[in-house]
Amino acid sequence: xxxxxxxxxxxxxxxxxxxxxxxxxxxxxxxxxxxxxxxxxxxxxxxxxxxxxxxxxxxxxxxxxxxxxxxxxxxxxxxxxxxxxxxxxxxxxxxxxxxxxxxxxxxxxxxxxxxxxxxxxxxxxxxxxxxxxxxxxxxxxxxxxxxxxxxxxxxxxxxxxxxxxxxxxxxxxxxxxxxxxxxxxxxxxxxxxxxxxxxxxxxxxxxxxxxxxxxxxxxxxxxxxxxxxxxxxxxxxx
Amino acid sequence: xxxxxxxxxxxxxxxxxxxxxxxxxxxxxxxxxxxxxxxxxxxxxxxxxxxxxxxxxxxxxxxxxxxxxxxxxxxxxxxxxxxxxxxxxxxxxxxxxxxxxxxxxxxxxxxxxxxxxxxxxxxxxxxxxxxxxxxxxxxxxxxxxxxxxxxxxxxxxxxxxxxxxxxxxxxxxxxxxxxxxxxxxxxxxxxxxxxxxxxxxxxxxxxxxxxxxxxxxxxxxxxxxxxxxxxxxxxxxx
Numbered sequence: 001x002x003x004x005x006x007x008x009x010x011x012x013x014x015x016x017x018x019x020x021x022x023x024x025x026x027x028x029x030x031x032x033x034x035x036x037x038x039x040x041x042x043x044x045x046x047x048x049x050x051x052x053x054x055x056x057x058x059x060x061x062x063x064x065x066x067x068x069x070x071x072x073x074x075x076x077x078x079x080x081x082x083x084x085x086x087x088x089x090x091x092x093x094x095x096x097x098x099x100x101x102x103x104x105x106x107x108x109x110x111x112x113x114x115x116x117x118x119x120x121x122x123x124x125x126x127x128x129x130x131x132x133x134x135x136x137x138x139x140x141x142x143x144x145x146x147x148x149x150x151x152x153x154x155x156x157x158x159x160x161x162x163x164x165x166x167x168x169x170x171x172x173x174x175x176x177x178x179x180x181x182x183x184x185x186x187x188x189x190x191x192x193x194x195x196x197x198x199x200x201x202x203x204x205x206x207x208x209x210x211x212x213x214x215x216x217x218x219x220x221x222x223x224x225x226x227x228x229x230x231x232x233x234x235x236x237x238x
Numbered sequence: 239x240x241x242x243x244x245x246x247x248x249x250x251x252x253x254x255x256x257x258x259x260x261x262x263x264x265x266x267x268x269x270x271x272x273x274x275x276x277x278x279x280x281x282x283x284x285x286x287x288x289x290x291x292x293x294x295x296x297x298x299x300x301x302x303x304x305x306x307x308x309x310x311x312x313x314x315x316x317x318x319x320x321x322x323x324x325x326x327x328x329x330x331x332x333x334x335x336x337x338x339x340x341x342x343x344x345x346x347x348x349x350x351x352x353x354x355x356x357x358x359x360x361x362x363x364x365x366x367x368x369x370x371x372x373x374x375x376x377x378x379x380x381x382x383x384x385x386x387x388x389x390x391x392x393x394x395x396x397x398x399x400x401x402x403x404x405x406x407x408x409x410x411x412x413x414x415x416x417x418x419x420x421x422x423x424x425x426x427x428x429x430x431x432x433x434x435x436x437x438x439x440x441x442x443x444x445x446x447x448x449x450x451x452x453x454x455x456x457x458x459x460x461x462x463x464x465x466x467x468x469x470x471x472x473x474x475x476x
Contacts, residue, residue, distance in 0.1 A: 071411070123374055133411030136361055136386045148374045148387045153409065171391065173309070173371030 004180070004223070004236055007198055009172055010118055011127035011150065011165075013183035014135065016207040018115070018144065018229070019105035022046060028101035032094075040085050047209075048084075052077040057129060057158040067156055069131035075099045102130070103137035108204070112143050114229025117238040125150045127168060127181060129158050148172070160191035169197070182232060186219040193220075200224035200232050242418070242461070242474055245436055247410055248356055249365035249388065249403075251421035252373065254445040256353070256382065256467070257343035260284060266339035270332075278323050285447075286322075290315040295367060295396045305394055307369035313337045340368070341375035346442070350381050352467025355476040363388045365406060365419060367396050386410070398429035407435070420470060424457040431458075438462035438470050 015021045029042035056073040059065040078099050082090065090098075118124050125148040126135050135149045152158045155167035169179050176196030183189050184204040193199050199222040205212055218225045226232045253259045267280035294311040297303040316337050320328065328336075356362050363386040364373050373387045390396045393405035407417050414434030421427050422442040431437050437460040443450055456463045464470045 123378060125374075131411075132386065132392075132409045136363075136410060139385060140361060147377060147384075148370065149385075154370075154392065171370045172374060173369075 006178055007180050008174055008178045009123040009125060010180050010182055011125050013185060013188050014126050014128040014130060016204055017182060017184040017202055018111045019107050021105050022207065022209060024105040025101050032098060038087060045081055045085055048081055049077055061158050061161055069153055070129055071131050071134055074102055103134050104141050105138055107142045110228035110230045114233050115145050117233035119145050121238045123147050127151055159188060162195055165192050165195055165197060185215050189222055190220065198223050200226065202229065203227050244416055245418050246412055246416045247361040247363060248418050248420055249363050251423060251426050252364055252366040252368060254442055255420060255422040255440055256349045257345050259343050260445065260447060262343040263339050270336060276325060283319060283323055286319055287315055299396050299399055307391055308367055309369050309372055312340055341372050342379050343376055345380045348466035348468045352471050353383050355471035357383050359476045361385050365389055397426060400433055403430050403433055403435060423453050427460055428458065436461050441465050
């Protein structure tokens, strides 16, 4: 357990762990509001958008909805919130642009350097509920040097379902113990380690803003606990 | 048709187009032979291994066999050829190592630089019949800077079936006309352009050795015809 010699691939949660989705989406919506002359509570809009994330995926996980990629789930929520916030008359192109705010999220200050260092020694890949197009565009936008884009769409299952992790491990031709999940969320790490993956917890205490109440500390004995991805690289000798 | 402003992603055939599979596999087999004290016609072994590539995939394409990744098809052929060449007594680890010769193919001299340049302006991804693990390991081994690993395994269909191209285009959230296939094989480009993809032909006249008889010239009016990936980058203004 102590050494990491068997680890060949690092799989990353992305939203919150690698990129600061909340500040980025708020900024995108504020820019949109300024350009359109619309004043709203864009922070509240953002938090409600994200709050629909788990319920929307749960429809798919439960089997009540057919497989649906995250871009589409985001869009369904966006349409509903635009109505709730009394914003009307947007063109399809404007709605698409807003929805693709999730393709333009900015990394935490340590992410680009941390990933570059980790890439020198390990396969680094996404293990995100975001779909492939979202992850690829995000990587191009924010210079995230992934070796491989994996996640819900390649597994056809949303985290934390076991197959969402295990199918991606198998796609790499690896065993669970040869993969380490890097995440800012204790529940994600708990699901992965139950299947035999290794674990690195990254503290992101402002992911949900200044009043964040969860994931402020490691809740189990994860293999690595770090303040950022540069510390993860230090721990792994990169 | 003349401009390339609509092109957002370049999808690459890999075996032969980006890496020199034949010289690489011959070298791997020769090294194995020297270490084990076994003398055989390793060039003939390599050519027979590759000659089984299309028939093996055809079993899957036709539906006679269930979906099987290329690593497994390679392995089935390898086992048969070891018997044919009267090589016996290898351990499972030795057979695995030989089979993974395809994970250690070396790039053509222009490939690493060409891909790096193309990456600055386009999404660059694999569109290979090789499986994900093979493509990821190959990229790590030979410094191929892919943004995304796509191909037969993400499409669950082998080229040149239409869905092998179209499903990967859809995974990127793009239209066929926003993607360009880069390949050294006229039949691959013909299949892709029939679906609306753009085309770049790369001349690799020694892929099959000094006596290569096919793909020595562009057989249709492909959008780009180039001697190597650096010329493709030149043509695309990268």
